[in-house]
Amino acid sequence: MSSKPTHEQAQLHLQVYDQRREARLRQARDWFFKNYHVTSIDEAMRIAPMGSEAGTFVSMVLGYWEQACALLNYDLLHEDLFFETSGEFFGVWEMVKPVVPALRERFVSKTFCGNLEKVAQRYEKWVENRSPGHIAAMREFMKQMRTQMAKAA
Secondary structure (H helix, E strand, O other), X not given: OOOOOOHHHHHHHHHXXXXXXXXXXXXXHHHHHHHOOOOOHHHHHHHOOOOOHHHHHHHHHHHHHHHHHHHHHOOOOOHHHHHHHOOHHHXXXXXXXXXXXXXXXXXXXXXXXXXXXXHHHHHHHHHHHHOOOHHHHHHHHHHHHHHXXXXXX
């Protein structure tokens, strides 16, 4: 997108941001980034079983970003504005990406996290055009954080 955001897009963008500030979602996001480091569906189910508070936190985080990304995919949000001011969705995608294929299969849902995946792919292209090497650096940072957290546990 090369045009400026419309007033309506900017208003919706602020509403989406405001939802991130809701106390329970903030708690879920904090838990997610500290604890949801999974590489298999078995690990995912052990760390955040359905019906548990951890499972609720994962659902909240994925549900929030899936909805926000759907708004972007339907052109209700402005791409440049979204990408310039939001990066957390990409971190969420990177953390859940290893288990998404198995979750899609287990729950017979080909579209599970589909909007998040599509936006993450768009973001990779968008940011690499503007800041080459950013994605590789972010992935390395996340890898180091996982290692540090594993040592601390």
